[in-house]
Amino acid sequence: MADPEHTSPESPARPRTRPWVSVARALRGFYRVLRANVLSFVGFVLVVAIVTVAIVVVLAPHLLVPYGATQETGVYSGPPTLLRWPPSFAHPFGTDGASLDLYSEILLALPLDLGIALAIAGFALLAGGSLGLIAGFFDRPGSVGGYTSAFILRTTDVFLAFPSLLLGLAIVAALGPGLWQVMVAVLLTWWPYYVRLVRGEVLAVKHLPYVTAARAAGVSERRILLRHVLRNVLEPVVVYFTLDIGTVLVTFSTIAFVIPGVVSYPRPPEWGSMLSFFNLNYPISQYWWEVLFPSLAIFVTALAFSLLGDGLRDVLDPRTRRALVESVAAPNPPPEAPELAGTAAANPSEGASMPEGS
């Protein structure tokens, strides 16, 4: 409580610029770094678009989903038949056996699938990440921390001994069908990877000289953990997390696809179960659109996060960040480099390699 060391790590006393100016500058820098690499820029745009669409679908579905959640297509409003329409202007992705508009159906499934992927990866990041932090930092053998660390690691070993998809399927089989059951299954197979990742990074960072230097300066262990270790571990972990969102989505969809009816199509709409349902009930050779478009939705979403994850690596590393911002900001450097005083900072745009995207 009475210990401001942990409560006030704010950077004190700077000649303050107005906050929105610095926010705008940060955003501009972020944009420049991303723009330097075309693929990650595409990923960024896709992710922003996907998230925006998901939010709109949740808040105001009538703007984007022409047939709404009740799916009145007007094609056929009686009892379901096998009447299915190929893609047309009225139904860009075609309709399915119950005359539901596939385009609306896929959009309606987006918030759910995205939310599931974010929730599972997020839980795994928080739970696995903090366990990994503990296991990596407090690993002095013979102490309470050492035993805790060993316990955490042996538990992850048990989980990692099984292929994650098989383990997930087994857990679903044990828990029974249902959306929550599948989520729990994927989550249970997912967190050990984060424990391993974070622990490895912590072990690498915690013996670096600057951690010893901070310790020598009298910085408390908790603050060393948060400021000096966690901060330098964060970068690879965030990158991995972003890449992981797509993987979670694919895994979840795979389980929903492999076990038909585990998520009951058509309500709630979900891409994996959608695929499973169509695949089982209709021959693909005649009704290709029913399998193509849900798969594309999964593919594009997973791809977007993978591309963004690659770009984030550059953004998060202060070394590449500064270099990229300045290389893009000044595409044609002046012919004579400004002479720097002997003790002044070295020109940061020199020496750092600049990945060129285009």
Added chain:
Amino acid sequence: MSEPVLSVEHLSVEFQVASGRVRAVDDVSLTIPSGRVVGIVGETGCGKSTLAQAIPRLLPEPPARIAAGRVVFRGTDLVKVPRGRLPLVRGTGIGMIFQEPLNSLNPAVKIYDQVAEAVLIRQWREAGVLPTFRGGPNPFDYSRRPLPETATVLSRPIVPGGPAVERARRRLPGRVEVRREVLDFLRLVRIQDPETILDCYPHELSGGMRQRIMIAMALSERPSLLIADEPTSALDVTIQAQVLTLMKELIDETQASILFISHDFGVIAEIADDLGVMYAGRLVEFGPVAEVFRSPRHPYTKGLLRAIPERYKSEGPLAAIPGSVPSLARLPPGCRYHPRCPLAQAVCRVDPPPVLTRTAETAEGEIHRSACHFTEGVAGLP
């Protein structure tokens, strides 16, 4: 001579390794009087850095273990401080400068925040907000000499803990004051325009700049003892000269005592008052630096001095000590240097020379000690 700032008495440090215990530092004793610079030289792996890190208890324990001895710093035996209290002890008078300026600064933190962290910790301690260590027969003395010219905040007395904490917090220096002090310390290490680098990340600065910032951070604790662990080894020669000049000036200004670890006799000759020579975990010779250079009293020192390349001699092979440093896990019996020693006799193979007992007094009355059976014979060596 006044009371020593630091006295290390019979310190032994062991490492637990797969094949058993290894003594990296064996029975080392030295004292650092106030205001003096003590240099330690030795080959790679002789335990210099272990000694430097063992004094402020920075070695990870385990695998390291302080097997015996005392480290008395300002009246407190650091060896006896319980592990949980160590963060209170560190940063309260022993400053550290590390070997690699590249890795000694947190790459994710801007220069300002790095220096401010060290400054804030001291200020919080002085204001009594952070708990401070009060162990040993004499508590730590926080009323340090203010730094000349640059000291803007005079040391404050310790406010008793508990209910007085709120009052103390109100007396904490504000942001402007912290910033001014950060700039002061950066100017103290001769950085011309410290404002321009505050927002830089460490990788944007040169090695010399980074080492200056390390020194500024170490000094911001107002240490009475500075431990410099090969501070110039990773720098190129011109920067090395700059940093050495800076450190020599700072010694005069801050009146700090320094334990200076190096493998470079030139650097030591430049900066140190006293010189200790380490071999295979032991201190084999200790004396005033000029005396050790003029008349070494241990054959190893003599060999090292002979191995320094001469500037004007361009022909012939460089002199070297035959053999190589023994592994700490398999030390030779008797004197550890005897397989390489030109003076070695039968007694050396059996009987280890007692630690630093062979003394000689110099003309100024200072004591020059060595650990060798045949210390009188050293002068006759080539």
